[in-house]
Amino acid sequence: MKRLDLWLQTARIEAAAPYIPAGANVLDIGAADGVLFRRLGHRIAGGVGIDPDAPASGPANVRLLNGRFPEDLEIADEFDAVIALAVFEHVEDDDRDAFVVACFDRLKPGGRCILTIPSPLVDHILTVLVGLRIIDGMHEGEHHGFDVGETPAIFERAGFDLLKKRRFQLGLNNLFVFSKPLVSSG
16 A cells, blocks of 8 residues: 555544444454554454455454455444445445445444445546556445435435534545444334
8 A cells, every 4th residue: 555545544544433432342344454453452342354355364352354244244243333434435336225234233232333435526536646656546446436425315224323424534535423223213
């Protein structure tokens, strides 16, 4: 990863960190090499990271799994927080609802699902930056033209409550924090 890639990754983690409960058991979707756990290890208990490119081992108290969520997550754990930083825009249209339901099912009541999703304008910027070799970019061709504005409705359909929505990085990135209700509405 180049410096700008690392800076962007750090900015996403820093945007999400205040919403991850202290002492949380975390599921990090798109965990890469466990960077979120290394950066926040002092304030979270640990958890599971899943990524198609995950290495065999990672930080202490963390189990890294090589695979895709949800189909390759074969554990039944429930988590205090499910994190997906710069991941949801990569999920195929037909798979989005199942992805969100799987996030809901993996959370304890009161748990949080925390996402960052770039603005569609970022795709054009990434193309230029990759072409100039300023960044490596990561699977930027898989964004599927996702409309970030649809995010709250998709998560609310699955039973989530929206706690926080804000833009950061000059408005080019979006933070969403959803909560699983303490009691089932069904």
